[in-house]
Amino acid sequence: MAPTPRTRVKVGEREVILTRMPAPPADARSCLAEVLEVERVGDDGVILSVRPELPMLDVRASRFFMLRHEDGRSPAIPRPFSLYRQRGTELEFLIKVMGRGSQALAASRTGEKLRLIGPLGNGWPTLDGDGPxxxxxxxxxxxxxxxxxxxxxxxxxxxxxxxxxxxxxxxxxxxxxxxxxxxxxxxxxxxxxxxxxxxxxxxxxxxxxxxxxxxxxxxxxxxxxxxxxxxxxxxxxxxxxxxxxxxxxxxxxxxxxxxxxxxxxxxxxxxxxxxxxxxxxxxxxxxxxxxxxxxxxxxxxxx
Ligand SMILES: Cc1cc2nc3c(=O)[nH]c(=O)nc-3n(C[C@H](O)[C@H](O)[C@H](O)COP(=O)(O)OP(=O)(O)OC[C@H]3O[C@@H](n4cnc5c(N)ncnc54)[C@H](O)[C@@H]3O)c2cc1C
Ligand code: FES
Incomplete structure (x- = not known):
């Protein structure tokens, strides 16, 4: 994703920088996702597997989703998590359990629904085999x-x-x-x-x-x-x-x-x-x- 364009214009003696409002990516969506599994990993982590209600095309690595439960267990502000793996219609997140947001996600039970917003952000550059x-x-x-x-x-x-x-x-x-x-x-x-x-x-x-x-x-x-x-x-x-x-x-x-x-x-x-x-x-x-x-x-x- 290219940086947000910024244009310099003169207003009287002053130089003003105009920026276009950065906008969320066109493919981002908000939907519910069904919890498939929560697997413990390492000393304090989980891998949370979910199936969104809307299909997702292949997501570039290092893009992220905002996640939360909507039943009061999660904080009002959703928390961002990178996509860890994508397996067909399933998305997996590797989550270190820190505070209330990650605790609520780690305590998810199979069959529950959580709110998922994304994919967001740009992701890694193209990882080609041509250079160093x-x-x-x-x-x-x-x-x-x-x-x-x-x-x-x-x-x-x-x-x-x-x-x-x-x-x-x-x-x-x-x-x-x-x-x-x-x-x-x-x-x-x-x-x-x-x-x-x-x-x-x-x-x-x-x-x-x-x-x-x-x-x-x-x-x-x-x-x-x-x-x-x-x-x-x-x-x-x-x-x-x-x-x-x-x-x-x-x-x-x-x-x-x-x-x-x-x-x-x-x-x-x-x-x-x-x-x-x-x-x-x-x-x-x-x-x-x-x-x-x-x-x-x-x-x-x-x-
Ligand atoms: C784009 C993006 C992708 C991310 N991907 C992942 C991921 O894949 N897996 C994962 O486990 N985490 C990821 N994070 C970090 C994750 O979002 C935070 O750990 C989470 O928001 C913590 O929420 P909480 O409610 O559990 O903790 P809170 O109660 O919000 O915080 C608990 C403690 O952790 C500190 N804290 C919270 N967030 C951060 C942070 N980002 N950096 C340093 N300290 C923090 C707080 O200051 C507080 O001391 C990502 C963050 C971003 C922005
Ligand atoms: S502007 Fe709200 S999180 Fe970036």
Whole structure:
């Protein structure tokens, strides 16, 4: 999805920036979805499988849906979740149980209906097999938008050359082994998988950025690569900094707090780079202009 167009016009002596209101995607819809299964995963997560009442075409990885129960169990404001997997008419979400919204979803019972709004946002860029390797950096539940991304890259996207399995590396970091959600499912995709944990309980002891640097240093992964990252804010800031230092293409999928999810409430500002393609406007709206941004567009880290 292209950044929202911004035009500069002169009003008397002043320069004014006009922007078209970012709008929700044309394919977004609001509908009920039937809960099929809630499967426990890792120390504090669930995979929630639902079947929406309206059919969904193939959804690009790293797009998201707003979810809530309408019977008073959920907060009034729905919560955003990336699509984890799509299996025909079924959608799956990988949810870390945090507060009231995620608790209510995790406590869903088979056959119940919940409200689903989406698909929203832009999704990862086209993951083609023509350029340098794709290196995916996931932190904790930031793994959610990567399963589908790997599946779509291996299948081929937008008529581009599909990726071979050895053109994708998936680096998964978490505080401990129990937070490497569904790691065996990622391993079964056949791409290169590496892990890091803060306590050393699985893979390298350290974080996912240190893992990447160590794989570069050992020559296990090429230094020329394209980065995708999703995880806690500090991890994304580190990925952004690394991409700038090493002059690498890099896209970040942000998990900002959200209100409406459709561009109305201004609850999801993301600081933009004054010299980047979005321009001098200080903030983009994560829900409609993201959640995926190139590091050429935004400035999370303060240099
Ligand atoms: C585009 C997008 C995609 C997302 N995809 C997923 C996903 O696939 N799986 C998943 O588990 N989560 C995902 N999230 C995060 C998820 O939306 C939040 O964890 C959720 O809103 C928490 O709601 P809650 O009511 O359970 O917790 P709340 O009661 O709202 O919050 C509980 C605690 O978590 C903190 N918190 C809430 N949201 C965030 C956040 N985004 N970042 C950091 N801290 C937060 C709060 O400050 C509070 O301390 C995504 C967020 C966005 C914007
Ligand atoms: S969440 Fe309301 S404008 Fe983005």
């Amino acid at each position: 390797m794709w290196v995916m950096l996931a932190g904790g539940v930031g793994s959610a938008p990567f399963y589908l991304a790997i599946e779509q890259a291996l299948k081929g996207m937008d008529g581009k050359k599909r990726c071979k399995k050895d053109q994708i590396a998936y680096l998964f970091g978490a505080a401990r082994e129990g937070l490497l959600y569904d790691i065996d499912a990622f391993r079964s995709l056949g791409v290169k998988v590496f892990t890091a944990t803060d306590d050393g309980s699985d893979g390298m002891k350290g974080n996912v950025i240190q893992l990447l640097e160590s794989l570069w240093a050992k020559g296990t992964l090429p230094r020329e690569c394209r980065l995708l990252a999703c995880g806690p804010e500090r991890m994304l800031e580190a990925a952004e900094r690394l991409a700038h230092e090493k002059h690498l293409e890099c896209w970040l999928s942000l998990e900002t707090l959200m209100g409406c999810g459709v561009g109305i409430c201004n609850g999801c500002p993301v600081p933009t780079r004054p010299d980047g393609p979005i321009g001098k406007w200080p903030n983009a709206k994560c829900c409609v202009e993201g959640p995926v941004f190139s590091t050429r567009e935004i400035a999370l880290a303060h240099y």
